[in-house]
Amino acid sequence: MTTLMSPDELEAALRQVGAERYHNRHPFHHRMRDGRCTRDEIAAWALNRYYYQSQIPIKDATIIARMDDPALRREWRRRIIDHDGNSDADRDGGIARWLALTDAMGFTREEVTSTRLILPATRFAVDAYVNFCAKRSLLEAIASSLTELFSPEIIGERTAGMLAHYDFITSDTLSYFTERPPQAQRDSDFTLAYVREHARTPEHQHAIIAALEFKTGVLWAQLDALWHAYVEGHVPPGAWKPDP
Amino acid sequence: MTTLMSPDELEAALRQVGAERYHNRHPFHHRMRDGRCTRDEIAAWALNRYYYQSQIPIKDATIIARMDDPALRREWRRRIIDHDGNSDADRDGGIARWLALTDAMGFTREEVTSTRLILPATRFAVDAYVNFCAKRSLLEAIASSLTELFSPEIIGERTAGMLAHYDFITSDTLSYFTERPPQAQRDSDFTLAYVREHARTPEHQHAIIAALEFKTGVLWAQLDALWHAYVEGHVPPGAWKPDP
Numbered sequence: 001m002t003t004l005m006s007p008d009e010l011e012a013a014l015r016q017v018g019a020e021r022y023h024n025r026h027p028f029h030h031r032m033r034d035g036r037c038t039r040d041e042i043a044a045w046a047l048n049r050y051y052y053q054s055q056i057p058i059k060d061a062t063i064i065a066r067m068d069d070p071a072l073r074r075e076w077r078r079r080i081i082d083h084d085g086n087s088d089a090d091r092d093g094g095i096a097r098w099l100a101l102t103d104a105m106g107f108t109r110e111e112v113t114s115t116r117l118i119l120p121a122t123r124f125a126v127d128a129y130v131n132f133c134a135k136r137s138l139l140e141a142i143a144s145s146l147t148e149l150f151s152p153e154i155i156g157e158r159t160a161g162m163l164a165h166y167d168f169i170t171s172d173t174l175s176y177f178t179e180r181p182p183q184a185q186r187d188s189d190f191t192l193a194y195v196r197e198h199a200r201t202p203e204h205q206h207a208i209i210a211a212l213e214f215k216t217g218v219l220w221a222q223l224d225a226l227w228h229a230y231v232e233g234h235v236p237p238g239a240w241k242p243d244p
Numbered sequence: 245m246t247t248l249m250s251p252d253e254l255e256a257a258l259r260q261v262g263a264e265r266y267h268n269r270h271p272f273h274h275r276m277r278d279g280r281c282t283r284d285e286i287a288a289w290a291l292n293r294y295y296y297q298s299q300i301p302i303k304d305a306t307i308i309a310r311m312d313d314p315a316l317r318r319e320w321r322r323r324i325i326d327h328d329g330n331s332d333a334d335r336d337g338g339i340a341r342w343l344a345l346t347d348a349m350g351f352t353r354e355e356v357t358s359t360r361l362i363l364p365a366t367r368f369a370v371d372a373y374v375n376f377c378a379k380r381s382l383l384e385a386i387a388s389s390l391t392e393l394f395s396p397e398i399i400g401e402r403t404a405g406m407l408a409h410y411d412f413i414t415s416d417t418l419s420y421f422t423e424r425p426p427q428a429q430r431d432s433d434f435t436l437a438y439v440r441e442h443a444r445t446p447e448h449q450h451a452i453i454a455a456l457e458f459k460t461g462v463l464w465a466q467l468d469a470l471w472h473a474y475v476e477g478h479v480p481p482g483a484w485k486p487d488p
Contacts, residue, residue, distance in 0.1 A: 225465075
């Protein structure tokens with residue numbers, strides 16, 4: 001990548017990464033959407049993905065801590081509020097809504113929030129994301145959130161599929177996903193405009209595309225690990241084992 | 245874990261972690277040892293594990309950078325020399341010997357050393373190890389290398405099995421493993437004595453056991469990812485794909 005792309009060409013290249021690598025193409029997503037998952041597979045997904053949810057505000061605070069511009073910090077902090085909630089009541093926000101799902105799957109709050117039962121591969125992938133946002137350039141850290149461009153569609157598929165196919169799933173337990181698409185839309189609009197404007201060299205553009213590829217790998221690896229452990233039945237030592 | 249164990253009890257607890265969680269119990273190891281791996285599976289293993297090998301001296305330098313005692317630094321730096329080599333010739337040392345294996349499997353040096361073809365899950369697991377050694381206490385960082393207690397046995401099994409079963413494997417291509425067991429024995433003798441002496445509270449002892457559990461998870465997750473991608477055939481986007 002030695003020539004400078006136009007902003008539209010850059011956006012097209014980013015959308016191509018999503019078309020080829022986003023986890024809406026993963027067999028675990030198709031299985032969940034189509035009603036082929038067991039209850040234990042959904043439980044394992046909810047339990048593990050809690051760790052991802054729990055680290056998102058930490059990732060975003062890491063990014064904010066690297067921003068010199070108050071306006072940019074104000075924009076980005078909405079993400080923390082979305083996840084941690086507006087009030088002091090610990091009842092709203094994405095993390096609280098995620099816990100409604102793990103509650104419904106029968107986990108205690110301690111089992112979930114201690115994260116002691118998750119797959120090591122989940123932890124490694126999620127921590128890699130937080131570390132990426134701490135160590136790479138601010139532009140790359142911001143660009144890594146561009147998977148949100150593709151999330152409204154996967155959330156729509158997932159929610160409709162899960163409500164249609166699983167009697168243990170209700171719209172209450174999926175409230176995380178009801179709230180999320182407009183937030184993701186707003187955030188990805190901002191991020192896309194930001195990277196279109198700030199990627200002023202071929203090297204910047206290459207780094208932005210690589211950051212999005214990296215992030216799709218973080219998401220894909222989590223579903224690979226769930227598939228291996230809970231569809232194929234190879235649960236690694238120490239992780240949650242469903243009752244036989 | 246609220247009571248202080250004796251050093252012998254601590255050592256027994258550590259050996260129990262190995263008995264339950266070390267990757268000599270992983271199906272991929274059994275498959276490789278017993279001659280059931282395809283050539284491509286061995287190639288994928290060599291390609292991915294190169295990244296682990298390449299980060300070991302970085303992990304050890306990170307640990308040395310946290311040591312105040314010159315004698316301790318002198319002890320630990322032998323590990324860097326073992327991996328990076330004694331001379332300026334770039335021909336000895338564990339990493340150079342590992343490249344003899346990836347050469348034999350048909351990869352170019354660029355394909356291997358760029359690490360652009362490895363599984364994202366390999367990168368996440370290995371980076372988690374380096375980060376653990378940078379961020380946790382020095383005692384935990386040191387303790388995480390205790391998997392070396394168990395490595396001479398797995399290396400013996402692996403080497404004998406591979407030489408017996410695969411005609412593309414020779415003692416030259418496995419020279420990494422010929423050199424490694426006495427180094428691992430020496431290093432783990434030191435580390436075991438160190439943790440026996442320095443774990444003076446139940447909290448220290450608990451942290452040491454948890455560090456070893458963490459490290460076994462790093463090794464196990466790498467074989468899980470190889471199995472999922474190359475035994476089951478679910479290669480994630482961007483990673484090396486064998487010729488059909």
